[in-house]
Amino acid sequence: MERHPYIESIRRETAAFTDRKIKAGQFSRNFIGISLFTTRRANDWMKQEYSNPRARMLFGSFWFEHELCILFADTNLGKSILAVQIAANLTTCNTVEPFYNKCDEPLPTLYIDFELNAKQFEARYRHPQWGSHLFSDLFYRAEFNPEGDDPVLYASYEKYVEECIITAVTTTKARVLIIDNITYMRRGTEKASDAQPLMKMLKALKIKYKLSVLVLAHTPKRDTGKPLTVNDLQGSKMLMNFADSAFAIGQSRLDANLRYLKQIKQRTQQEQYGEDNVVLIRAEHDYTLLSYKFEGYAAEYEHLRHQNARDEVNIRQIRQLYSEGMSLRKMAVELGLHFSAVHRAVKKIRAEAMVDKVEAGN
Numbered sequence: 088m089e090r091h092p093y094i095e096s097i098r099r100e101t102a103a104f105t106d107r108k109i110k111a112g113q114f115s116r117n118f119i120g121i122s123l124f125t126t127r128r129a130n131d132w133m134k135q136e137y138s139n140p141r142a143r144m145l146f147g148s149f150w151f152e153h154e155l156c157i158l159f160a161d162t163n164l165g166k167s168i169l170a171v172q173i174a175a176n177l178t179t180c181n182t183v184e185p186f187y188n189k190c191d192e193p194l195p196t197l198y199i200d201f202e203l204n205a206k207q208f209e210a211r212y213r214h215p216q217w218g219s220h221l222f223s224d225l226f227y228r229a230e231f232n233p234e235g236d237d238p239v240l241y242a243s244y245e246k247y248v249e250e251c252i253i254t255a256v257t258t259t260k261a262r263v264l265i266i267d268n269i270t271y272m273r274r275g276t277e278k279a280s281d282a283q284p285l286m287k288m289l290k291a292l293k294i295k296y297k298l299s300v301l302v303l304a305h306t307p308k309r310d311t312g313k314p315l316t317v318n319d320l321q322g323s324k325m326l327m328n329f330a331d332s333a334f335a336i337g338q339s340r341l342d343a344n345l346r347y348l349k350q351i352k353q354r355t356q357q358e359q360y361g362e363d364n365v366v367l368i369r370a371e372h373d374y375t376l377l378s379y380k381f382e383g384y385a386a387e388y389e390h391l392r393h394q395n396a397r398d399e400v401n402i403r404q405i406r407q408l409y410s411e412g413m414s415l416r417k418m419a420v421e422l423g424l425h426f427s428a429v430h431r432a433v434k435k436i437r438a439e440a441m442v443d444k445v446e447a448g449n
Contacts, residue, residue: 142355145263145299146173147186149334149348151355152299155290157269157327159304159320160336164346165370165379166303167202169336170265171212172378173301174198177263178223184381186366194299195225197261199252201271204230211377220375227259231271248272249288256296264292268303269326286329302330311338312392314362314427315349327352337365339390345369345382347390362387362431388431405432 127135142151150156150173160166172183174196182188200208208228212220241247256264266272272285293300304326306319315335317327327333333352339345348366350358360366367382367390401422408418415433419426 143189144186145177145188145190146183148353148356148359149186149350150299150301150332152190153293153297154331154355155286155293155300155302155329157302157304157320157330157333158335159306159333161306161309161338164336164338166336167200167267168211168370168377169368169379170267170301170303171198172376174226174263174265175222175376175378178225183379186381193223193225194262195227195260196263196265197227197229197255197259198265198267199229199255200267201231202267212375214372214375217374227255227261229255245272245284245288249292252292253296256292256298261296261298263299263301265301266303268305270305270321283325283329286326290329306335311340314387314391314431315351317351320351331355334360337387337390339367340392341390342369345390346379347385347387349387360384362427363434365390386431386434388435401428402432402435405429406436409433409436 142153144150145152145154158166158170176182177188177190177194178196180188180190180193203211208230209219212222214220235251241250252264255261266289269285289300289302292298305321307321309319315337317333319335320326320333330352331354332350334348334350337347337349339347346368348360348368349362350360363386364384365387367385368379369382370377370379372378373380401424404422405418408421413421415429416426418424418433419429422429
């Protein structure tokens with residue numbers, strides 16, 4: 088079939104451009120463009136990184152510099168409140184105690200807000216007595232503009248969003264990028280086919296522009312009697328594979344206003360805030376800034392909803408087998424339970440026994 092003259096013209100111009108590049112020695116016909124991989128000897132990588140400083144904490148051990156981190160939780164548990172608080176502190180060298188950031192200088196931060204409009208944002212950070220909160224001039228907030236460029240001009244909606252993020256990052260000279268939330272960046276994240284291109288794009292932006300990226304995400308409906316895991320993240324597998332770190336916000340059954348933070352994934356440092364040591368936090372107004380305050384540490388199971396009848400049966404069986412000296416792994420096999428569930432139950436039994444011993448001594 089004969090090609091359109093215009094298409095033939097483009098093909099000829101492209102071929103001519105390639106020939107000029109080859110003659111200039113910029114690439115050969117066998118290898119055109121930039122390789123997908125950078126390959127060096129392992130020792131060369133070690134030498135390259137030896138003098139480079141370690142990644143600094145941005146929010147304690149939950150999130151480190153130059154990481155792509157995911158913060159996820161159910162709706163209305165305060166993801167945005169915590170994210171804005173982190174951003175405000177990074178632009179002023181302050182900290183969310185006891186989760187220090189180790190930056191010696193304020194970091195220009197771009198917060199892309201797909202959740203709130205300008206008035207909703209203003210209302211959240213305005214106190215009737217103290218007025219509006221004064222953020223740092225390094226804190227940039229972007230929101231959706233319905234009159235923006237026509238995405239029809241781009242190959243896809245996702246490419247349009249990517250180009251807009253790049254423009255905002257380069258304009259603000261941001262070193263930290265926070266996206267609230269990931270749902271609005273693509274038509275879906277439940278399937279791997281939807282999530283993979285999105286995470287690859289964010290990872291590429293992180294590397295190219297030397298960014299630290301925090302992405303907020305929702306959890307689908309979940310059983311609040313079970314511990315938070317990677318499986319509670321919408322589109323979990325592919326999103327988590329590309330993330331350097333992840334943590335979640337959970338709801339405490341003890342108090343409607345009490346939340347807890349739990350580490351889900353970490354690469355830079357060993358787990359510090361897992362199911363045996365979650366962080367308790369509570370939102371309150373600090374004059375004009377709505378923020379979380381640290382309230383202590385606890386085991387996650389203490390803040391999950393009350394056990395159902397089946398859980399109570401399991402506890403009784405575990406208590407009996409534990410008194411007989413059976414190992415945790417054998418108990419898990421015997422009862423058909425996950426090892427971590429048996430481990431948590433035994434810890435609770437031991438804690439109860441310790442309390443009884445202390446009370447008996449008194």
